[in-house]
Amino acid sequence: MNEQPIYILMLSLHGLIRSHDLELGRDADTGGQITYVVELARALGRNPGVERVDLLTRMISDPEVSSDYALLEEKLGPKVRIVRLPFGPKRYLRKELLWKHLDHLVDRCLHYLRGKEKLPDVIHTHYADAGYVGRQLSQLLGIPQVHTGHSLGRCKLQRMLDTGRKEQSLERQFNFAQRISAEEEVLSHASMIVTSTRQEAVEQYGIYKNFDMQRSIVIPPGTDASRFSPPGRRKIQDSVVQMIDRFLEEPEKPMILTICRPDARKNLQRLIAAYGEDEELQSKANLVIVAGNRDDIQTMEESQKKELSDLLFALDRYDLWGKVALPKHHQMDDVPELYRLAARRRGLFVNPALTEPFGLTLIESAASGLPIVATEDGGPRDIISNCRNGLLINPLDTESIASALKTALGNPKIWRSWARNGVNGVKRHYSWDAHVTKYLKSVSRLIHKERKRVRREHAAILHEGKSPLPLVKQALVSDIDNTLIGNQNGLNQLIAWLRENAEKIAFGIATGRNLDSAVKVLKEWRVPLPDVLITSVGSEINYGPDLRPDTGWEKHIRHQWRRDALMIALEAIPGIKLQTRENQREYKISYNVIPDMLPPLKKIYAHLRALNLHANLIYSHQAYLDVLPARASKGQAIRYLAYKWGLPLNAFLVAGDSGNDAEMMxxxxxAVIVGNHSPELKPLRGEHQVYFAEAGNALGIMEGIGNYQFGNFSGKHDRQLKHD
Structure with a gap:
């Protein structure tokens, strides 16, 4: 279906990602998701149907973490690499603090992609923060988005509320409102949602209003069979045995093992209570809790400090010294050995988490021949159903936890059966090769469907396929009324020229009209939908063909904008009257003007400054006054696009006829000013790179194109661009 190998851009932004010695459990952000994205990227790179995988994450320069995380690029395989882009502070930040820096990353990604010879075929995002960035990139570039949530804000919030936490304090700590809003937007836009289990799709994603089951697919994660296998006759590493046994009075007893981050959601307090309140269970087995890495609990972040302190208090309360191991440090390579040690001692792996979207450690332990006891909430249901290698528990019921552990430890015949079933079940259901095969089949179908849609709509747009904006060399941006339209013959010539140069020149409009009005008049004149639409005198930016808004621009111009206060202040200005409601926008107030009564704009600015109000006043056609945010105008919008898309300003040819076009020229x-321009542009005559055409409307634009040799990349102008 998709004959050409595909290029996948993966985004996973938080935590610590590198090619070796993953610091799993270092903090709440470096856990199963990190393993998942690294191993998925590697597995995709091994498939001949994949041309390249770029795993994009955050660059971190911080003496508190390894210098590895400051490298711009790092290989994961022959066709796979980690790409790190800086955004926000250089230091390491927990994921809840990254939100305000994510729009910066959108621009960084666009600049990065501009330096490549081709755009990705698909953008695959992981978790809500990457989903937020990926949605904007997908909209801006016209590339389908695939999303994996890993965990969901609504589910996490409800579970934490169920434990008695207050919603207000949770909001301060986790930014749930922003996260859940971003998740809803991603679910509304993404072409495919990857879930690990059907339960995750139905019961977790199902509580989101924008989730569509038709766009979801269940693909269980894989596990690296070369790392995880039963103990057999091989010797367990002495360092791992000593790491555990130094805590235990009777180390040869079966091990109840859990490996997770020190996080309240992992429910370790109830696991300790279940073990500490059951003497029979204590007599049967030791409890081993590998909860990340630590040097000094006092120096850890507050949530981890509390969790580990509470664990130590619980050990003391139940007097479990000599029965529980809580090692301070472990390496990534120790994890397979821990599973094998527990399997050799006829133990169990337990995951008592409040909710578990999937449970990668359950797959790893099953592949190691270690039976499992796991929460009934989430992915473990499917894992145990497929592998038939353990029991489900109610994570809120300590008696249920203790009973399941005793049952699993109490019958050697059942234990052996579960150990065999787990190994065979993982081979059958949870290999990375199987995951990638199903993934690529779905993604290829998605890409094929998207290309058919684009071909179907090709008559209405200039470009076939992805947005040309990251790869074009130049951009033509024109006003609509009295510039682009007004002469059909000239317009036909211009459209033909744009089609001929569609791969190297982007087409945009910059108009005082609102978006709906602009699209309507373009259709009436049979103008193909532009790549970018600057509307409402530069206060709004959207991208064709789907009219996707540039949310970064809205956030940029919002600065110091006080719409209601400005309207009150302008009531004192003579000679202006508010236009009709349909001409008003969130970031634009529009007036009709009686020219003889209107004071000079300098006086209006002084009046606003005296009231500590900030705005940009645009007077045009000697008939209209538009009041915009101080950062908004057609000219500032073009400068914003130049930065966003990595094009020099002299790669933009702008065309107009009136005063609201002046700033962009x-x-x-x-700049080209068409022959039928209004008198307010006369002062620009003689200005640097401002050409006054003799012909009017689109014929004047064509005259300007010829004057600048615009689009002639073998000529003088191209050499000038390269020199600049």
């Missing part, structure tokens, strides 16, 4: 842009 001043500076380093190449």
């Amino acid at each position: 001043i500076g380093d842009t190449l």
Whole structure:
């Protein structure tokens, strides 16, 4: 279906990602998701149907973490690499603090992709933060988004509320409102949602209003069979045995093992209570809790400090010294050995988490011949159903936890059966090769469907396939009324020229009209939908063909904008009257003007400054006054696009006819003023790179194109661009 190998851009932003010695459990952000994305990227890279995988994450320069995380690029395999881009502070930040820096990353990603010869075929995002960035990239570039949530904000919030936490304090700590809003937006936009289990899709994603089951697919994660296998006759590493046995009075007893981050959601307090309140269970087995790495609990972040302190208090309360191991440090390579040690001692792996979207450690332990006892909430249901290698528990019931552990430890015949079933079940259901085969089949179908849609709509747009914006060399941006339209013959010539140069020149409009009005008039004149639409005098930016809004621009111009206060202040200005409601926008107030009564704009600015109000006043056609945020205008919108897309300003040819076009013509842009311009543009005559055409409307634009040799990349202008 998709004959060409595909290029996948994966985004996983938080935590610590590198090619070796993953610091799993270091903190709440470096856990199963990190393993998942690294192993998925490697497995995709081994498949001949994949051309390249870039795993994009955050660059971190912080003496508190390894210098590995400051490397721009790092290989994961022959066709796979980690790409790190800086955004926000250089230091390491927990994921809840990254949100305000994510829009910066959108721009960084666009600049990065501009330096590549081709765009990705699909963008695969992991977790809500990457989903937020990936949704914007997908919209801006016209590339389908695939999303894996890993954990969901609504589920986490409800579970934490169930434990008695207060919603207000949870919001301060975790930014749930912003996260859940981002998740809803991703679910509304993404072309495919990857879930690990059907339960995750139905019961967890199902509580989101924008989730569509038709766009979801269940693909269980895989496990690396070369790392996880039964103990057999091999010797367990002495360092791992000593790491555990130094805590225990009777180390040869069966091990109840759990490996997780020190996080309240992992429910370790109830596991300790279940063990500590049951003397029979204590007599049967030791409890081994590998909860991340620590040097000094006092220096850890507050949530981890509390969790580990509470664990130590619980050990003391139940007097479990000599029965429980809680090692301070372990390496990634120790984890398979821990599973094998527990299996050799006829123990169990337990995951008592409040909720578990999947449970990668359950797959790893099963592959190691270690039976499992796990929470009934989430992925463990499917794992135990497929592998028939353990029991489910109610994570809120300590008696249920203790009973299941005793049952699993109490019958050697059942234990052996579960150990065999787990190994065979993982081979059958949870290999990375099986995961990648199903994944690529679905992604290829998605890409094929997207290409058919684009071909179907090709008559209405200039470009076939992805947005050309990251790869074009130049951009033509024109006003609509009295510039682009007004002469059908000239317009036909211009459209033909744009089609001929569609792969190297982007087409945009910059108009005082609102978006709906602009699209309507373009359709009436049979103008293909532009790549970018700057509307409402530069206060809004959208991208075709789906009219996707540039949310970064909205956030940029919002600064110091006080719409209601401005309207009150402008009531004192003579000669202006509010236009009709349909001409008003969130970031634009529009007035009709009586020219003889209107004071000079300098006086209006002084009046606003005296009231500590900030705005940009645009007077045009000697008839209209538009009041915009101080950062908004057609010219500033073009400068924003130049930065966002990595194009120099002299790669933009701008065309207009009136005063609201003036700002975009001043500076380093190449400007053409059509012959039928209004008098307010006369002062620009003689300005640097401002060409006054003799012909009007689109014929004037064509005249300007010829004057600048615009689009002639073998000519003088191209050499100038390269020199600049």
